[in-house]
Amino acid sequence: xxxxxxxxxxxxxxxxxxxxxxxQYDGINxxxxxxxxxEYKDATDYFRGVLKSGxxxxxxxxxxxxxxxxxxxxxxxxxxxxxxxxxxxTPLDEEITLMNDIxxxxxxxxxxxxxxRLILTQTKQAAQELAFLVKVLGLDNKNYHTWAYxxxxxxxxxxxxxxxxxxxxxxxxxxxxIRNNSAWHHRFFVLFEAGVRxxxxxxxxLARQEILYSKERISLAxxxxxxxxxxxxxxxxxxxxxxSLAGFxxxxxxxxxxxxxxxxxxxxxNPAPQPGARLPSVAALEFMADVYEKQxxxxxxxxxxxxxxxxxxxxxxxxxxxxxxSTAAGKL
Amino acid sequence: MFSSPSTPQLQRPGHVRHCKYCLFxxxxxxxxxxxxxxxxxxxxxxxxxxxxxxxxxxxxxxREEWRRWIWEQYVVSEHGAGFxxxxxxxxxxxxxxxxxSTNAHDTxxxxxxxxxxxxxxILQDDLKRLDKKQLLSxxxxxxxxxxxxxxxxxxxxxxxxxxxxxxxxxxMLDDWSGIDIPRAVSYIQRCRSYEGGYGQYPWNEAQGGTxxxxxxxxxxxxxxxxxxxxxxxxxxxxxxxxxxxWLVQQQTEAGGFSGRTGKEADAxxxxxxxxxxxxxxxxxxxxESAVIGFMGQCQxxxxxxxxxxxxxxxDPYHTYLSLAALSLGTARGATxxxxxxxxEPLNPLLNxxxxxxxxxxxxxxxxx
Ligand SMILES: [Zn+2]
Numbered sequence: 271x272x273x274x275x276x277x278x279x280x281x282x283x284x285x286x287x288x289x290x291x292x293x294q295y296d297g298i299n300x301x302x303x304x305x306x307x308x309e310y311k312d313a314t315d316y317f318r319g320v321l322k323s324g325x326x327x328x329x330x331x332x333x334x335x336x337x338x339x340x341x342x343x344x345x346x347x348x349x350x351x352x353x354x355x356x357x358x359x360t361p362l363d364e365e366i367t368l369m370n371d372i373x374x375x376x377x378x379x380x381x382x383x384x385x386x387r388l389i390l391t392q393t394k395q396a397a398q399e400l401a402f403l404v405k406v407l408g409l410d411n412k413n414y415h416t417w418a419y420x421x422x423x424x425x426x427x428x429x430x431x432x433x434x435x436x437x438x439x440x441x442x443x444x445x446x447x448i449r450n451n452s453a454w455h456h457r458f459f460v461l462f463e464a465g466v467r468x469x470x471x472x473x474x475x476l477a478r479q480e481i482l483y484s485k486e487r488i489s490l491a492x493x494x495x496x497x498x499x500x501x502x503x504x505x506x507x508x509x510x511x512x513x514s515l516a517g518f519x520x521x522x523x524x525x526x527x528x529x530x531x532x533x534x535x536x537x538x539x540n541p542a543p544q545p546g547a548r549l550p551s552v553a554a555l556e557f558m559a560d561v562y563e564k565q566x567x568x569x570x571x572x573x574x575x576x577x578x579x580x581x582x583x584x585x586x587x588x589x590x591x592x593x594x595x596s597t598a599a600g601k602l
Numbered sequence: 603m604f605s606s607p608s609t610p611q612l613q614r615p616g617h618v619r620h621c622k623y624c625l626f627x628x629x630x631x632x633x634x635x636x637x638x639x640x641x642x643x644x645x646x647x648x649x650x651x652x653x654x655x656x657x658x659x660x661x662x663x664x665r666e667e668w669r670r671w672i673w674e675q676y677v678v679s680e681h682g683a684g685f686x687x688x689x690x691x692x693x694x695x696x697x698x699x700x701x702x703s704t705n706a707h708d709t710x711x712x713x714x715x716x717x718x719x720x721x722x723x724i725l726q727d728d729l730k731r732l733d734k735k736q737l738l739s740x741x742x743x744x745x746x747x748x749x750x751x752x753x754x755x756x757x758x759x760x761x762x763x764x765x766x767x768x769x770x771x772x773x774m775l776d777d778w779s780g781i782d783i784p785r786a787v788s789y790i791q792r793c794r795s796y797e798g799g800y801g802q803y804p805w806n807e808a809q810g811g812t813x814x815x816x817x818x819x820x821x822x823x824x825x826x827x828x829x830x831x832x833x834x835x836x837x838x839x840x841x842x843x844x845x846x847x848w849l850v851q852q853q854t855e856a857g858g859f860s861g862r863t864g865k866e867a868d869a870x871x872x873x874x875x876x877x878x879x880x881x882x883x884x885x886x887x888x889x890e891s892a893v894i895g896f897m898g899q900c901q902x903x904x905x906x907x908x909x910x911x912x913x914x915x916x917d918p919y920h921t922y923l924s925l926a927a928l929s930l931g932t933a934r935g936a937t938x939x940x941x942x943x944x945x946e947p948l949n950p951l952l953n954x955x956x957x958x959x960x961x962x963x964x965x966x967x968x969x970x
Contacts, residue, residue: 292693295700301671302642304628304635314636314690321705322693343634346691346707349757379634384759412865414802414809421805451863455807458796464805495851496864503796587857591850591887 279312285329291315292322310340317347326357338372342379352388362393370402377406383415387422396427404439411443417452425464433467436460448487451496458500462507477508482539485518488551489541492522498553513561522547522554523576552585563599570600609898611942612928616905617921618659621646623905624918625668639688640675643668644717645918651724651955652925652945669725672718676731677710679703681755682740683733684710685718709754710740716767719774720954723962734775734969741768742780749785761802762793766815770952773822776967783827787835790816797863798841798848810852810861810874817845817881818951837882846884849875853889857896858910868909869900869920872927873953880930880950890936894943897924926953 280286293315296303306314313336320330334351337344355365369386376382390399403420407413424432437460443453459465461476470476484501491497505512518540520526543549555576562573574596581592625646628635635642647668650656656665675685678701686692686708694704703709715737722729743755750760751768765786772778792804793816799808800816820835828835837845852859852875858867859875876888899911906916907924929948938944949959 292695295689295692295694295696297671297674297689299667299671301668302625302628302635302639302646304633304639305630306633306636307630310630310633318691318693321691321707341633341636343637344690345637345754345757345759350707381759388758412862414807414862418801418803418806422803425805449864451865452807454863455795455797459805462796494864499797499848499863507796587853587855587889587892588850588887590889591846594884594887 279308280316280333281312286316289316289319289323289325292318294318307340310337313337313340317350321346321350326354328358330354331358331360335368339375342372342376342382345381348381348385352385355389356392362389363395365389366393366395373406374409377410377413377416380415383419386419390423391426394427396423396429396432399423400432400439407443411447411450412452414452417456421456421459421464424460428464430467433460433465436465444487448491449494449496451499454496454500458503462504473508477504477510480504481510481515485515485539486541488522489543492543492547492549492551492554495553498557502557512557512564516558516561519554519557519561522549522551523558524550524554525558550584552580555580555584559595563595566600573599609895609939610901611940612897613901613905614653614655614942616901617649617907617925618653618655618905620902620904620906620916620921621649621918622659636690637687638714639690640672640685640714640721641687641717642918643672644721645922647721647724648922648954649918649925651958652922652929652948654946656724665725669722669727672721672725673727673731674700675714675718676701677703677708678733678736679709679740679755681709681743682738683736684712684715684740687711687714711754712741712744712751712764712771713753713767715740716770719771719962719966720952720958723954723958723965726961727965729962729965729969732966732969734777734966737771737969738775738777738780741771744768745781745786749782749787749789751786762790762800762812762815762819763802765790766819769819769822771966773824773952774962774966775969776963778824778827783823784831787820787823787831790819791833794841798844798846807862808848810849810859810871810878813845813849814874814878814881817878818953821881822951842882846879846882846887849879849882849884850887853892856911857889857892857894858900859893866910867896869897869907869927870909870923872896873923873930876927876930877950877953880934885930885934885950888931888934890931890934893927893931894936894939897928898939900924929955 281291313333317333317337320333331351331354334347337347366389373382390396400423403416406416424436440453440457440460443450461480481501481504484497484504487497521543559573559576562569577592577596581589624642650659675688677683677686691708692700692704693708694700744751746752746760751764752758752760753764772781793800793812795801795808797808799813801807801809802812823835852871854860854867856867858869859871860867861871872893876885879885879887897907900907902908902916907921908916909920925945926948928943929945930950932945933947947956949956952959954962
């Protein structure tokens with residue numbers, strides 16, 4: 271990223287005459303040299319000068335900001351900036367305001383978020399961060415660094431107030447995009463991992479609630495791998511047998527199933543596929559095969575039938591995987 | 603199994619050209635790579651190496667210059683020795699010694715040290731200039747309380763990528779002394795997610811790249827140490843099955859692998875995910891023809907491989923990793939559209955051509 275606006279060079283600035291710029295030494299035959307802009311060369315020459323003298327001052331904050339805006343991956347500029355802030359006692363809320371601006375331009379740069387972590391470790395103003403992140407996720411709802419930072423804020427500061435509205439937040443993210451795996455992951459993090467609070471002891475009720483939530487989302491989008499992975503996560507974590515969901519899953523796998531005789535009663539526990547849904551769902555076939563495999567014995571043949579249909583028809587890119595499952599079944 | 607007849611040839615001359623252009627110089631728009639130049643050099647030299655075109659695609663004096671430049675990044679600091687990403691914070695002026703840290707921020711960097719050692723091994727450097735004791739003390743100084751490693755001494759900037767690079771260096775040195783392995787393992791295990799992959803930090807979403815670094819790290823730990831660890835470092839049968847499931851699930855209809863559930867395929871994840879499967883002994887589950895078809899479409903018209911079909915630029919990172927994925931495929935006996943797709947075999951743990959990995963291990967374990 272280069273600046274297109276021309277900045278005044280430090281080498282022309284009388285306020286910097288007392289600093290000796292140090293040009294980059296790149297040997298006689300530099301390898302993969304970057305054709306720096308004049309602005310970058312100028313700023314980093316002065317930055318090296320400052321590194322050598324050890325100066326920590328207001329103008330160094332301006333200098334490091336200039337370097338960072340041109341190259342947000344310049345980890346030394348960040349590190350030196352942070353040390354300068356601490357040395358000067360710069361108000362940290364001002365730094366956060368500036369970072370809000372820089373983050374918006376460089377969401378995918380690791381250092382932007384790392385610096386923010388360092389500042390937050392000092393200010394501990396976690397609540398306002400969550401609000402800021404809602405805005406950032408509005409720009410890019412799957413940005414890995416942003417989610418990672420939100421998970422850090424929550425787990426690091428972890429007071430009850432901070433967690434209070436997190437489920438609502440996840441709900442709204444999933445309402446906007448039911449296929450957002452980052453949001454599904456975050457939901458698991460909130461309900462089953464770092465977000466578990468004292469008083470949340472009734473894990474069974476929670477598992478029931480989340481199984482129902484997953485079923486409802488699956489009925490809206492039966493081929494959404496994120497929802498199925500989440501459902502599996504909940505079942506695994508709560509020790510719930512996959513077979514207890516067979517009645518729900520069968521229609522998605524295009525199977526009549528043993529519970530079909532009850533199908534004339536509307537079952538709110540087991541929402542049915544919507545008319546026109548693309549079925550069978552690969553994930554449902556896989557799920558039922560897992561159920562049959564676990565049941566073993568004669569059921570293994572039913573599992574193999576499903577794996578074969580996945581391999582040959584419904585999920586051919588994973589043909590080798592389904593064949594492997596079929597071969598491995600019963601041998602473990 | 604047949605590859606689609608429309609699969610083009612692997613554009614070897616174009617990929618060599620792309621990497622040589624980058625070694626020659628990068629445009630100002632790439633200034634974001636200033637603090638990771640050595641990694642770019644590794645991807646470029648590695649590309650020539652995997653294609654088997656290092657000798658014919660470069661001149662002896664060029665290789666000599668690359669070697670010399672990489673050694674110029676070797677720095678002995680108060681925390682020990684390793685390689686810096688480039689000269690970007692070197693403050694020595696003409697004639698002054700640059701092999702010693704020139705200011706407090708001029709330190710070695712773990713990821714760059716890993717890429718330097720592999721690059722030098724590709725160039726058949728004897729690595730005699732490496733000071734093993736100093737290198738180990740640098741790595742030790744980077745291990746943090748929680749078991750993770752920071753990229754540079756004294757920083758809090760740590761994630762699984764750094765653990766991987768540190769572990770790869772310990773493996774090559776065949777010396778893990780002074781490292782708290784159980785703590786490092788427990789950090790890795792804390793990064794495991796319910797999906798069966800690993801996130802970048804504890805609690806994060808499963809992601810292909812960090813899953814590779816987690817698994818490769820766990821499976822590089824020497825046997826003798828493995829057996830004494832509780833809980834064990836390697837995956838249980840249940841965990842392994844779950845990870846294999848998640849990894850194969852990342853191969854998309856486009857033929858390539860995605861980095862996270864529900865995302866689009868991206869060339870680099872063809873390496874991260876399929877190498878992970880290899881580590882778990884499940885590399886044979888990859889649909890190789892689909893990967894090759896995808897790669898064919900990722901090739902950029904002016905050389906190099908882009909992250910996805912239709913992108914308007916290629917880069918050395920995606921070029922190298924795509925070829926690394928194809929190397930693994932070749933070794934698994936993939937049906938190749940033609941000879942142009944045949945590549946040299948790769949060590950999936952160290953991410954280097956097999957004989958380069960052997961070279962690195964032989965030279966490093968003998969280092970003084
Ligand atoms: Zn990529």
